[in-house]
Amino acid sequence: MFSGTVFIPMQLGFDINTAIFFSGVSTLLFFVVNRGRVPAYLGCSGSAVAAIMSISGYKYQPGVPNDNIAAVQGALIVLGIVYAAISLIVHAFGHKWVEAIMPPVVTGAIICGIGLHLMTSSFQQATSSFFDGVMAFVTVVVIMFFSVYAPSPFLRRLCILLGTIVSYVIYLICGLVNAGPRIDFSNIVAQPWVRPPIVHWPVVFQGQAISTMIPLVIVFLAENMGHLKALSAITETSLEKYLGNAYMGDALSIILCGSVGSPPLTTYAENMIVLSVTRIYSPLVIVSAAFIAIVLGFFSKFGAVVSSIPAGVFGGLTIVLYTIIAITGVRIWMDNKVDFSDQRNMFVGGIPVAIASVMQTQLKINHFELDGIGVSTFLALFLYQLLFAGEHIKTWLRQRRQLSDTLP
Template sequence: MFSGVIILPSLFFSGVSTIVFFVVTGGRVPAYLGCSGSIASVILSITNYNYTATSGLNSNISQVQGALLILSIAYATVAIFVIFFGCKWLEFFMPPIVTGSIITSIGLHLCFISYGQITTSPFDTYMSVATAGSIMLISVYAPTNAMRRISLLLGTIIGYAIHAICGSKNIGPSINYSGIVSSPWFRAPEINYQIEFDSQSIGMVLPILVVFLAENLGHMKAIQSIITTGPPMLKYIGRAYLGDALGCLIASVGGTIPFTTYAENIGVLSVTQVFSPLVILFAAIFAVLLGFFAKFSAIVKSIPSGVLGGVTLVLYSLIVITGIRIWVVNKIDFNDTRNVFIGGVPVILATVMQTPLVLGNFQLDGIGVATFLSIILYQLLRGFDEWKQCFSDIRQSFRN
């Protein structure tokens, strides 16, 4: 799907965005910025692009770039507000029950992508089992911590090797290496400078700001639930928002899908147990260099569907568990009927919604619907006593 959205290699710009994020957050937040799936369906709708496996890249993105530029400015404005006035008002809209619901919804929604990759064919199912099984066995039984921390990489290599061997023995389909052979060794990214501002496109993109705010607040809480030591992550939420906004700005200039704190990053942190932002900085620098190495992009693109499905199934499952962990850490009481609704209905909708909800110019995918619904349900069901207490807390926050 993303190949239909992106005109330039996203690897290069994700590295640049992550470096900017590292600088803005002062190297305090262990997050690698990746392509945000929350806005993909909106971009495809704006550009009137229908993706197929054989279609070329989407070049009709000038209006999208203009809309993303406006979104970036709005996002940066909110970020600066949070930096100066704190995030208490965010907690008013998005407490742990909401953010946990959003993170869980993201994981379950994405699991359907894995399911599609896994069930492409019976052979892909076998390869996904082999790949996911390798990752889990290595992460648990590897003799050294170093091997456990790269279990995702090792599992992917094992799955790829098994697929290649089976293909060479005519046990299964062969891997298509034609893209690797035909691809040049090096190729510099090209930038589309023809940015257009269209009111309808801007109107379709701006609501995604709420989704970004909720998702990234959830990501920060999820990271905090994994990293039990050190200062609270929410201390840096304003800077994180600003880093995300600049990632969106880079996208608007470069012609790629926006880069924000990556949900899959949470899964990687859970598996590797490597929380050093400095390590992520080196990874970002390496990604920038690889962005010029066209052969690497071709190799990644050649990863078979079943192997990729096994990897993503592990990652997305960890995202689901991380959302549930937010509920557990914050001792959410599901004996309270309100929490059952807020934590249940959005998650179920995100799971079953695999086509966007379209209401005029307003369009959201399953993640976006779950985000808005979680926030709205919480406000509707929180009760008068909590409303009074929250307003009191917010007034106190501004006085301080």
């Protein structure tokens, strides 16, 4: 689960130690809200990357922090409050209405679109220079090698971490023999071994930032529901009835993260993969991992080492991460046997993904602003309701007819 806890926050310029520390705190909060019934470790989903980069204007540079997160924090707090309100509605009326609004063809399109949308910035970062492009290619190849040829399933699941370490060493050697730029270790030397996580204050509530962030609530609703269904299949336990609690756990985590200056921490797909491989669902193991993360968050040298990863290596790494996100959306379609010979599914699934992959500018209407992910999300929801409206009306009329037939 290293990538969601460390690498995505690093791309956003957040303090690594703060992200690690609050991933542990957020996991414990989620554990308490769900009373230990939903096995999940919280990390940073790739869904929020584009919105945060748009609001803060940050582009990744090794060792350079994001100093413009105050408006991001305010937007996250508002997002968390809206998310919490929806969780209360789910508590009151059940979760079936969420599934009706966001069936698999919609959720798959949203998540696949996120991965493809983020791929553009990763590719630009990976090819900022010829040497960076070469190292990005090397990083992708090394990660794929570990993923396919590592001798054990455990090592194959560590492919991203191992591939990053090997590529980092290759980059370091190239610098030492003057075959490429040298890695700057000055920040690592300057950092103390131990320091408390950095908390950012004050928080700024900015209308444009909030309008950019709010559409993510739909993405998080879809992701969390998909994760809970995956957990139900993995653990062979019906967990859908806890969806309201899971939403509330995510929402409170986002509010906490916005208050302290951490990236938004929610349930995310890599957690499901780890659980499916290890077959360890014990709440005590997840709680132990959370406490380890809290302790690790105080070791600032660790965060400094991670922050020194060169742009080329990091670009290759994020290409892999966002490919995994895109394929996760495709797997939702496959697992739920979405029929793309049905023209309606083809349009609902295809058009939003295409828009997300090519739209790298903002849609601005007065103070309301949407990026490619936000536009594709609303488009997927709208197209589904538009194209399946006739079927929904027929179903409703049939149910009314059946009900009237049963009445005396």
